[in-house]
Amino acid sequence: MCRSIKTLRPPMTPEVTPEDIHAAALQYVRKISGFRAPAAHNREVFDRAVAAVAEATAELLADLEIRGAHSAA
Numbered sequence: 001m002c003r004s005i006k007t008l009r010p011p012m013t014p015e016v017t018p019e020d021i022h023a024a025a026l027q028y029v030r031k032i033s034g035f036r037a038p039a040a041h042n043r044e045v046f047d048r049a050v051a052a053v054a055e056a057t058a059e060l061l062a063d064l065e066i067r068g069a070h071s072a073a
Helices: 018-033 040-063
Strands: none
Touching: 018 040
16 A cells, blocks of 8 residues: 555564654555645644544554564563
C-alpha cells in the first residue's frame, strides 16, 4: 500500500517513538485520502483521522504478542 510506511513492530524496529507512529498514520491518511495536505475545509477531519489511526496503531503495537521475543525484566 504505502511503501514509505516502515514496519514498527519488534524486532523489526527495536524502539518505536510517538513520532514514528504519527508519521505512519499521516502517510496512511495521505494515501487513502489522496491529499498530501488537505484544504482548509478538510483540515479538521484529516487531523482527526491521523489521530485515530495513530491511536489504533499505538494500541496494536502495545498489545501484539511477538513469539520468541524475550522481555528484559
